[in-house]
Amino acid sequence: MKRVTRMLPALFALVVATACAAETAPIPQARPTAAAPQGQAAVAPAAATTTPSPTPTTTAKIKLGIADITPMGEKTEKVGVGFPIIVTFDRDVKTKDRATVEALLQVESDKPNEGAWRWVSTRKIIYRTKAYWKPYQKVLFTARLSELPGNTGAKNVSRRFAVGSQNISLVDTRKHVMKVYRNGKLAKKIPISAGRGGLVRGGVDVYLTTSGTHLTMGKKAVETMTSSWMGVTDPKDPRYYKEEIPWAVRISDSGEYVHQSAGYYQYLGRSNQSHGCVRATPEGAKWFYTIAQRGDVVKITGTKRKLQWNNGWSYWQLSYSQWKKGSALK
Numbered sequence: 001m002k003r004v005t006r007m008l009p010a011l012f013a014l015v016v017a018t019a020c021a022a023e024t025a026p027i028p029q030a031r032p033t034a035a036a037p038q039g040q041a042a043v044a045p046a047a048a049t050t051t052p053s054p055t056p057t058t059t060a061k062i063k064l065g066i067a068d069i070t071p072m073g074e075k076t077e078k079v080g081v082g083f084p085i086i087v088t089f090d091r092d093v094k095t096k097d098r099a100t101v102e103a104l105l106q107v108e109s110d111k112p113n114e115g116a117w118r119w120v121s122t123r124k125i126i127y128r129t130k131a132y133w134k135p136y137q138k139v140l141f142t143a144r145l146s147e148l149p150g151n152t153g154a155k156n157v158s159r160r161f162a163v164g165s166q167n168i169s170l171v172d173t174r175k176h177v178m179k180v181y182r183n184g185k186l187a188k189k190i191p192i193s194a195g196r197g198g199l200v201r202g203g204v205d206v207y208l209t210t211s212g213t214h215l216t217m218g219k220k221a222v223e224t225m226t227s228s229w230m231g232v233t234d235p236k237d238p239r240y241y242k243e244e245i246p247w248a249v250r251i252s253d254s255g256e257y258v259h260q261s262a263g264y265y266q267y268l269g270r271s272n273q274s275h276g277c278v279r280a281t282p283e284g285a286k287w288f289y290t291i292a293q294r295g296d297v298v299k300i301t302g303t304k305r306k307l308q309w310n311n312g313w314s315y316w317q318l319s320y321s322q323w324k325k326g327s328a329l330k
Contacts, residue, residue, distance in 0.1 A: 020225055020255045020277040062153040064101065065090040066143060067123075069159050071294055074138060078164030081134070082215045083295025084315055085127035085141055085161075092122040098328035104144040110137035118326030120310070130320045132297065135166040135183060164293050169258075171278055173209055173302035176269045178258070178278065180288065190284030191269030193261060195276040195303065205305055209276050212307025213316040214251040214298040219289055223248035229255065246282070247289035251298050253312040258298065260285035 070086040071079050085107065093101050102117050107127055115129040133139065139161040145154040171178045173194035180188045195209035226242045227233070234240060248259040254276075261268060261279035268281055278300070280288065295313070309317035 020257055020259075020275055061150060063091075063151050064093065064145060064148060065154060066145070066157050069141070069157075071161060074160045074162035078162045078293050080216065080293040080295030080297065081132040081163060081166045081168075082213075082297045082313075082316060083133065083161070083163070084215075084313055085139075087125050087127075087141075087143070089123045089125075093119075094122075095328075099330075101148065102328045104147055106142045106144065107139065108142075109133065109139040116320070116324045116327050117329075118315075118323055119328060120326070126315065128315045128320075128323055132166070133163050135163055137163050139163060165291075167291060167293065167296040169288075169296070169298045171209075171258075171298060171300040173211075173272060173300065175302075176271065178280065178284070178288075180291075182291070188284065188287060190280050190288065192284075193264070193267045193270075193274050193279045194272045194300075195274050195305075196272045197303075199275075207275050208303045208305040209256060209272075209274070209278060209300055210252065210254070210305050210307035210311070211300050211303045212314060214256070214300060214307060215313035215316070216292050216294055216296040216298060217250045217252075217312050218294060219247075219249040219292050221248075221289070222246055223257070223259065247280075247285040249289055249292045251278075251312065252307070252314065258285065258288055 066087060067090040068086075068088040070088075071077060071083060087105065089101075098119055102119075102125065105117060105125070105127075107115060111134040113129045113131060113133060115127055117125050117127050119125050127141075140158060141161070142156065142158040144156050145151055146156050148154065166183050167180065169178055169180045171192065171194070173192075176192055176194070178190040178192045179186060180190065195207050197205045197208045199205065199207040223245050224242065225245050225248075227237075227240050230239070232239045235242075243262055245257075245262055246260040248257045250257050256277055258278045258280060260282050261274075264273060264279070265281065267273040268279065273279075297316070300307070307314050307317055309315060315323065
């Protein structure tokens with residue numbers, strides 16, 4: 001049961017909702033990075049006498065700051081090996097200025113890994129590595145905004161991330177099983193039921209689970225899922241539903257989750273009966289929820305519906321060479 005719970009940047013392609021629908025967005029937001037005050041100090045008015053006016057005073061200018069950095073820092077969360085660094089500026093960055101700004105963004109990791117930035121809107125840029133991050137290390141992001149020409153009032157901004165264990169889950173929708181590997185070893189096999197298909201909108205079967213490399217984006221111990229995504233809000237409508245779903249881990253913007261099945265346990269491990277989510281056993285869903293970190297990898301195979309690269313944090317859908325084309329540094 002799904003729906004889109006927030007708008008994507010305008011430049012992104014349209015993401016078609018699936019039928020698992022969260023009533024509220026479950027993705028925890030990164031703490032905004034404080035920006036220095038903007039503008040110039042006011043010029044003191046001339047005195048009403050014959051003496052010369054005082055020389056106007058000015059303060060340093062700020063032409064660009066950072067409004068948000070995702071994920072959160074090392075003291076707040078540990079992230080998975082697929083995690084992106086998402087930087088949102090406090091104003092638009094013109095195309096002609098992007099290379100200059102991008103060159104001032106630095107990423108250093110304890111275990112070196114090649115990576116590149118990609119502009120996804122006039123205010124947002126995302127960093128992705130060529131290969132997954134190595135687990136159990138620290139990654140430092142620094143924005144040297146004080147070095148931007150004309151940005152003399154800005155302060156440099158940094159955030160250190162903590163990479164946790166390597167959690168990679170393989171979901172086979174044809175065999176109805178989810179295998180979770182931790183640090184390269186199989187930790188658990190969970191019987192699942194994926195999207196059954198059968199509801200086509202705009203040429204897309206929105207009841208099918210999307211195949212591709214997803215990243216976990218957030219989680220809730222209990223998520224409210226409703227039918228409002230398809231315009232059904234009247235409780236008297238036979239299509240109406242509003243359910244409290246336990247152990248919900250979000251894996252796309254279009255509303256896909258790995259969560260505990262709301263009954264229908266007879267289908268787990270046997271057939272696909274969901275509206276697009278990956279339903280799991282109560283024990284398996286709770287275990288997966290407990291270990292889940294934002295940025296963990298969830299690879300889904302076996303359906304005809306392909307995951308779009310801009311549906312949530314699905315940036316690994318692009319090859320690294322494709323990804324780098326979005327950089328302003330050539």
